[in-house]
Amino acid sequence: MIGLGRIARPTRSQSSRRRTSEWTSTANRAGLSSPRTIRASRTMLHLLAQPIAATIARHLGREPAAVLALVGPPAKGQAVDLCLPCFQLARELKRNPKELADELAAVVAAAHPDAGAAAAGPFLNLTFAPAAVAVVLIPALRAEPLAPLRSQVGKGLTACVDFSSPNIAKHLAFHHIRSTMIGNSLSRLYAAAGWKVVRINFLGDWGTAFGRLIAGWKREGLTLAQLETAPDRVTFLNALYVRVSQAAKADPAIEDEARQWSKRLEDGDSEARGLWQIFKDASLAEFKRIYALLGVDFDSWKGEAYYEDKMGPVLAELKTKNLTSVDLRTERTPEEGPPGATIVDLPALIGKPFKRPMLVQRVDGGTLYATRDLAAADDRFRDFAYDRSLYVVDLGQSLHFQQWFAVAKLLGRPYADRLRHVGFGIVLMWNDEAGDGLEAGWARGRTRGGKVMLLREVLEEAIDRARAVVAEKNPAIAGDEREAIARAVGVGAVVFNDLKNGRTNDVKFKFEEALRFDGETGPYLQFAHARLASIERKAVDHFTAAFNAANAAPDSEASHWLADKAPDILTGDLASLTGRADPALLTLDSEKQVLLALAKLTSALERAVDSDEPSVLAQALLALAAAVSGWLTAGNHDESLRVLGPDPAVTAARLALVRAARASLGEGLRLLGLQAPERM
RNA sequence: GCGCUGGUAGCUCAACUGGAUAGAGCGCCAGACUUCGGAUCUGGAUGUUGCAGGUUCAAGUCCUGCCCAGCGCGCCA
Secondary structure, three states, X not given: OOOXXXXXXXXXXXXXXXXXXXXXXXXXXXXXXXXXOOOOOOOHHHHHHHHHHHHHHHHHOOOHHHHHHHOEOOOOOOOOOEEEEOHHHHHHHOXXXXXXXXXXXXXHHHHOHHHOEEXXXXXXXXXXXXXXXXXXXXXXXXXXXXXXXXXXXXXXXXXXXXXXOOEOOOOOEOOHHHHHHHHHXXXXXXXXXXXXXXXXXXXXXXXXXXXXXXXXHHHHOOOHHHHHHOOXXXXXXXXXXXXXXXXXXXXXXXXXXXXXXXXXXHHOOHHHHHHHHHHHHHHHHHHHHHHHHHOOOOOEOOOHHHHOOOOHHHHHHHHHOOOEEEOOOOOOOHHHOOOOOEEEOHHHHOXXXXXXXXXXXXXXXXXXXXXXXXXXXXXXXHHHOOOEEEEEOXXXXXXXXXXXXXXHHHOOOOOHHHEEEEOOOOEEEEEOOOEOOEOOEEEEOEEOOOEEOEHHHHHHHHHHHHHHHHHHHOOOOOHHHHHHHHHHHXXXXXXXXXXXXXXXXXXXXXXXXXXXXXOOOHHHHHHHHHHHHHHHHHHHHHHHHHHHHHHHOOOOHHHHHHHHOHHHHHHOOHHHHHHOOOHHHOOOHHHHHHHXXXXXXXXXXXXXXXXXXXXXXXXXXHHHHHHHHHHHHHHHHOHHHOOOOOOHHHHHHHHHHHHHHHHHHHHHHHHHOXXXXXXX
């Protein structure tokens, strides 16, 4: 097995679903509840609820904010817009909740006739008139189209996100998509919530494997030219590694050479370093091609090699603070060297959940994973003074993170409570038939004859399928544009499939499912976005035609409206046209559903950041796209329901909603790491 | 053995952290003036939320005990 890094051999890189342990959760909660990170946010939904909450607060003599906090979306299946469960208020007031709900319904109905207040048992339900919602939300959306997906909760705070972290000289396997795209999305979500974000790729670019590679390279007399002309340089290196490893089994001399080269590499030998750099460059070139395809970038590429000579101070500090001990339990003869590894005896120092010590130094003096993470955490804190540091690594490594987070605390690090392991479940592949000792069914890692599925292969297959669909559904699109759309849609399908469910779930990967383009998929969101964009494209022509028709029949109501807007229509200024539209003309229930779905995005964003869970936004976007699709499709059956309909004033109002929905859908897709093409 | 996760419709998953009649997609059945884009929409059938207790106005959600599945537990990362 080559390389170190976050994502090691398949059996360790993926472990089944796990949550962070009690201890870690406590630490995380401490970080969460720190006054630095919690800040109330005024969501768009609160814009609607605020006046009602104020009325109730006045009536009951309570704080408006306290009442507002109790108002929220109703339970699923309830056909109302907002809901105030009265249990808590009733208890505080020593009243009967049902009676209180009845009383409040009457009070609210009198003061806000458009809010549709009604008591349902102990619940006070609000069912707004669509225009009442539009009048509040449309102006806010016009002022800041991306407002639903912007928040200031992270203002002034810095987050480091450690993600992807592949091993040099190996391909990106399909399961690397998890850390890569969860981390990418979290980076964008944090930024949208006001955080300053540092994206870090902790490359697995160090380890004994490089000694073997170099030994093999020298032994076979390979040249740089051979590597560079190889059809795939990573495959070339991988194959070399496999050959060396097999040869070493038969010939111990090779293993010796490998050890010597490892030593030379560590000592900074220029030939060893030169070859190491060549291998690293070749790998990075391939990684960056795939990152470009996925739209992922990093601010820092400091990997394990960078920290190789920077662990001395941490080790020394651990020792001077008497946190280390040499483990004596291992039975070793004097010839075999010192008795044991250097450990931090967590069971003795902390107790509670820890049953095993953490190893910081091998018998031979070499350092270990945890030591490197400690050194890196110090380094990053020095550079960025982070308020939160995320490690997007599979759940199988949760013990490792629990341990070194605890050691950071023992060392008195100020950042100890700001560390978060963002764990995720493994990728399982479907096997139709038993074989290779595997039963038929879900199994980790490999499929189709035991082959490891490469990320690049899956993406290419997805793009091929998307290209075929674009060609079939929209033959007018060709050439470069078709290619760009095929990429956006194909990659989008795979990425969304990875993000739409809770990250701790294992991902059950079937080609046919992951590459589906209908139902709850990335392309479904992209399609809704493209339909909205299509309507916007046609809007100017629509108004121009209406304007010309009105000139022929100048006395209608529509003609007066159009004449008033003549400058905007003639210059094609949609922004101005929709900006002057009357939101009260949005009277359809389907329009209200779109507005409410938009308004819920803000809290989805904040909850996504709070729980490091992109799926929260993914689910909210699906709800928005469903509302949009329902609204637009209704127009297929009834011309009066179309955005570009017969009444220009209504059309302008609906276009304002189209613009708002498209802006948020596009931005939401971007926050998940998907593209939002205007046609597809 | 110790520990950590999870178990919700045939399948894949939600359920805004304790709220109402547990919701979606896929699949299945029946529909929508060839459409501002049908990669869409509307309707239907499918549930003892693994089992048993407990807590309370209220439990898929919290507590306890079982059952089942997966993963982790010393010089890899």
